[in-house]
Amino acid sequence: MPAKSATTESEGFTAQERAAMKERAAELRAEGKKGAKKADGLQSVLDRIAEMAPEDRALAERVHMVVTATAPELTPKTWYGMPAYANADGKVVLFFQDSGKFNYRYSTLGFQDAANLDDGDFWPVSYALRQWSPVVEKKVVELVKAAIS
Template sequence: MSAKTTTTTSDGFSPEERAAMKERASELRAEGKKGAKKADGLQAILDRIAQMAPEDRALAERVHVTVTAAAPDLMPKTWYGMPAYANADGKIVVFFQDSGKFNYRYSTLGFQDTANLDDGDLWPVSYALQKWTPAVEKRVIELVKAAVS
């Protein structure tokens, strides 16, 4: 018996990944009030990502997978219509802004003041994001882990 493989391209989530996320949302709803809130936030993010232009959608999907893997305790939700991830207090830590939202030439990955990225008197809290590469993924993982540390 051969194992079924799931392939993800830079075009976004595979059908298997989409189905798994919907199943997870259902599981969270079944867990009760807190789970339902997380499931609703997850569904809101997935709905918002689905509305994006293809290039932005592909980036947003990779950001979503990366953030949820690097910081599983963050709660998914939308924030000003953007996919975002909040700490246990409900405060946004990290968010994704697609280029189409304000007709910018690039999407951004941003961090709020709750992110633990402080470094002296000056540090970046927003990053232009044009293409998803292994190097970009590695840097996003580092940033998210630092932000929640």
């Protein structure tokens, strides 16, 4: 059993987890409204990136640029308050979790089950991002291409 976090309230969810669930509920309500457009999702992603701390924002902007250039068929949207990119079925393929979201020491690039990254019985679905570099960019491009293949 994992150690209890200082922010965990009596076996319940942390304040950050409750906030993420509320964000997701609002996202689902917005998606259910008639007239919701791809532009709305893009604006939500850009707004969320703008709210991030400078270090996380720089990473999120790079991830956003790579994903939209590499996989323009994915639709930007927020998912539990995080920038995410969904396939034509509306299923999230990948997302960016900034380090401030749950007070982690690094940001994360994560992939959902709609991503085509399966490799036998064991494969990574989440990657820590601490700094952007040409090597990191190349790896992210490769992962995004594989995820949508």
